[in-house]
Each structure stands twice: as structure tokens, then as C-alpha cells.
Amino acid sequence: SQGSDGSQDGGPSAGSGSGASHMIVAVRIRPLSKEELAAGKRSCCEVINGNTVVITKAAASGVYLQSQQAKVNEYAFDCAFGPDATQSQVYEATAKPYIEDLLSGINVTVFAYGATGAGKTHTMGSSGTTCGSGGSSSGSGGGGGGDEAAAASGIMPQSLVDVFRGVEARRRAGSGARAETWSVRVSYLEVYNEQILDLLEPGGCLQVCEDKARGVVKVAGLAERRVASCDEVLRLLRAGNANRKTEATGANAVSSRSHAVLQVSVTRAHHDDCGNDVVRESKLSLIDLAGSERASATNNTGALLRQGASINKSLLSLANCINTLAQNAARASGGGGGSGGAARAPANVKYRDSKLTRLLKTSLEGRCRVVMIANLNPSHHTYDDSHNTLHYANRAKDIKVRAALSALS
Numbered sequence: 001s002q003g004s005d006g007s008q009d010g011g012p013s014a015g016s017g018s019g020a021s022h023m024i025v026a027v028r029i030r031p032l033s034k035e036e037l038a039a040g041k042r043s044c045c046e047v048i049n050g051n052t053v054v055i056t057k058a059a060a061s062g063v064y065l066q067s068q069q070a071k072v073n074e075y076a077f078d079c080a081f082g083p084d085a086t087q088s089q090v091y092e093a094t095a096k097p098y099i100e101d102l103l104s105g106i107n108v109t110v111f112a113y114g115a116t117g118a119g120k121t122h123t124m125g126s127s128g129t130t131c132g133s134g135g136s137s138s139g140s141g142g143g144g145g146g147d148e149a150a151a152a153s154g155i156m157p158q159s160l161v162d163v164f165r166g167v168e169a170r171r172r173a174g175s176g177a178r179a180e181t182w183s184v185r186v187s188y189l190e191v192y193n194e195q196i197l198d199l200l201e202p203g204g205c206l207q208v209c210e211d212k213a214r215g216v217v218k219v220a221g222l223a224e225r226r227v228a229s230c231d232e233v234l235r236l237l238r239a240g241n242a243n244r245k246t247e248a249t250g251a252n253a254v255s256s257r258s259h260a261v262l263q264v265s266v267t268r269a270h271h272d273d274c275g276n277d278v279v280r281e282s283k284l285s286l287i288d289l290a291g292s293e294r295a296s297a298t299n300n301t302g303a304l305l306r307q308g309a310s311i312n313k314s315l316l317s318l319a320n321c322i323n324t325l326a327q328n329a330a331r332a333s334g335g336g337g338g339s340g341g342a343a344r345a346p347a348n349v350k351y352r353d354s355k356l357t358r359l360l361k362t363s364l365e366g367r368c369r370v371v372m373i374a375n376l377n378p379s380h381h382t383y384d385d386s387h388n389t390l391h392y393a394n395r396a397k398d399i400k401v402r403a404a405l406s407a408l409s
């Protein structure tokens with residue numbers, strides 16, 4: 001048992017068996033653009049009661065059928081954001097509460113899920129556009145500046161501002177006898193066609209390897225940069241984005257066919273009471289997933305179809321892993337569950353099924369925090385994609401609800 005440092009949850013990922021994972025499932029509906037409105041596109045989904053999405057299947061013509069023929073579905077989530085929601089509102093209700101956990105040694109993962117054009121990149125802020133540099137750049141340097149700009153620009157910049165703020169506060173508080181040293185490092189990669197590519201130092205494709213002794217997953221040879229400010233990270237992000245593989249598809253000319261993964265490692269090192277070095281590391285994984293639209297919907301052929309299939313493979317196995325984890329957590333906390341059976345052994349989580357899940361293994365198991373933000377394009381033209389996205393998100397949420405219920409029983 002470690003000399004405790006005041007982190008409420010005890011030592012970092014020591015007992016990997018305790019499935020105390022927490023998950024937030026949120027949905028965000030983007031506004032229709034002027035062009036879309038001018039082209040006669042109509043919204044087929046809306047938020048009601050703060051956390052519920054109503055989706056209505058329109059007639060083929062796009063004209064809503066009133067009465068019986070209109071098919072209406074409702075899904076409730078932890079939170080649902082309509083077209084007027086601000087970047088700050090989304091961040092504050094999703095990732096922000098977990099930044100403190102990250103700083104106490106817990107892995108946190110945030111996914112943006114949804115079809116191409118649904119608003120994933122906007123929600124994550126992964127284009128790296130603003131963090132203080134936008135508009136009134138009154139002397140660029142100096143950490144701390146640009147927080148307002150960060151707030152306007154998505155989850156990545158906003159999380160980073162809070163990570164650096166938290167690290168700063170702990171540095172000040174921990175600068176006494178125990179002399180804590182904090183460092184923040186980032187890596188940025190994409191999973192493209194089931195290959196892992198370094199976006200900071202482009203080269204060949206990289207392999208995931210598991211350091212079993214330390215219980216961590218690594219990407220061999222992946223560049224990691226030590227960083228000191230949000231602006232610095234966003235510069236890396238922009239440089240990395242320039243190295244991304246993007247390819248026009250039938251679905252969208254700028255469709256991203258790859259999963260972009262920004263990992264922020266926070267490390268605290270100090271001497272314990274016996275003079276031993278104690279190093280603790282936790283990771284914030286911020287992931288702009290590839291478009292979830294089905295390959296078949298884009299009329300892809302040949303090489304592009306294969307990429308589509310790989311994308312679906314990673315997304316599918318991500319969903320499977322999350323489901324299995326949640327079921328295992330339900331079994332563990334329910335002591336066999338309300339349905340009276342003997343406690344079953346936890347099911348195997350199939351991380352090895354895809355590159356994305358192999359990569360995220362240690363960010364998804366044990367004590368971790370997961371945020372899934374499902375993004376919707378409201379247009380009635382993309383009803384099927386939106387409906388599929390709601391299904392995917394609802395599945396994650398359903399399992400979680402069951403976990404919570406069986407924990408109560």
C-alpha cells in the first residue's frame with residue numbers, strides 16, 4: 001500500500017479488478033447551416049426535457065407526415081445538447097468533471113462519435129484552431145492567456161486549459177518537503193485502415209505493445225512531446241492534422257476516414273516517506289472518431305471500401321468492449337445480479353479485435369472515466385445515420401443503467 005497522497009480513490013489502478021468505471025453518454029445535435037436551410041433541409045431531431053432526443057422519420061420527400069405514418073423515437077441520455085448549446089456548456093457537462101480524476105491518477109477517455117459532418121471535430125476542437133491565438137493576440141506567450149478563446153473552441157482546448165491549471169495548482173501545493181514533480185506530455189496519432197500512424201513524427205506504421213509488468217499499453221516508437229501550455233499542444237495538433245490521411249469519399253469531400261487520438265499523459269513523481277521514488281501516470285485520451293456512416297452508404301469500392309470496413313471494425317469492437325466492460329461491472333457490483341444466478345466470471349473483453357481497442361485497453365479497464373459524445377446532423381436527409389448513432393449511444397447507456405440498477409439491488 002502506497003503512502004497516500006490524499007487522492008480519495010487510493011493507489012493508481014492497483015486493483016484492476018474493481019470495475020469502478022464511470023461513463024457519461026451525451027448527445028449533441030448541431031445546427032443546420034445556412035446553406036442546408038437554403039437547400040430545404042429540415043431538422044428531424046430535437047432535444048426535449050434537457051436530456052432526451054426525439055427523432056422523427058420524414059417521408060421520402062422530406063415533408064413530415066403528421067399522424068400515424070410519422071415514425072417517432074425517443075432516447076434519453078445523461079445529457080443532450082441542442083443546436084444552441086455552447087462549447088462551454090458541452091465541456092462543463094461532460095469532460096470537465098473528470099479532469100480532477102485525471103490529476104489524481106485515473107485514466108479518462110473522451111470519444112466523439114457520429115457520421116461525417118455531424119460535428120465531431122467541432123465538438124472536440126481537434127482542428128486546433130483556437131487557444132488564445134484567435135483575434136486579439138496580445139503577446140502570444142505566457143500560459144494562462146486565451147482561456148476564453150479555448151472555451152469557444154471545443155473539448156480538447158478546454159480540457160488542456162484545466163489540466164495545466166490543475167497541474168500548476170498542485171505544483172505550488174506540492175513544492176514542500178515531498179517535492180513533487182509534475183510533467184505533461186502529448187502524443188498524437190491516427191488509426192487509419194487498421195494502421196497506427198504517428199502524426200507528430202510521420203513515418204511507418206507503429207505497433208501496440210503491452211508492458212505487462214507496469215500494466216500499460218504503449219505504441220512502440222510513438223513520439224511524445226513534453227508540453228507546458230495549451231497553446232503549445234494546439235500547435236502540435238495543427239501540425240499533426242496536416243499529416244492526417246484524408247480522402248474524398250462519396251459521403252463527404254473532406255470526410256476523415258481515420259480515428260484521431262490525442263493522448264495527454266500527466267505524470268507526478270515524488271519521494272515517499274521512505275525516500276523511494278514514486279511515479280504515477282494517468283492519461284487523458286481525446287478521440288475524434290472516424291465517420292460512423294456505413295461503407296455501403298458511400299458507394300465505395302476497392303481500397304476505399306476496405307478502409308470503410310476497417311473503420312467499422314474499430315468502431316464495432318469499441319462498442320463491444322464498452323458493453324462487455326459495463327456488463328462485467330454490473331456483475332461485480334451486483335454480487336451475482338438481481339436475477340438470482342450465481343456470480344458469473346467476468347467476460348473477456350476483446351481488446352485485441354481492433355487497433356483502436358488495443359490502444360485504449362488501459363484507458364478503458366480498471367478505474368477509468370469514459371465520456372461518449374454522440375454527434376448528430378439534424379437534417380432529415382441523414383435520418384438513417386442519426387438513427388444509427390442514437391442506437392449506438394443508447395446501447396452504451398442501456399448497459400450502464402443496468403449496471404447502476406444492479407448495484408442498487
Ligand code: ADP
Pocket residue numbers: 029030031083114115116117118119120121122123256375
Ligand atoms: P465531423 O467532424 O463530424 O465530420 P464537423 O465537426 O467537421 O463534423 O462539422 C461539420 C460542419 O458543421 C462544420 O462546418 C462545422 O463547423 C459545423 N458544425 C458542427 N457542429 C457545430 C455546432 N455545434 N455549431 C455550429 N456549427 C457546427
Ligand code: MG
Pocket residue numbers: 120121122256288
Ligand atoms: Mg471531423
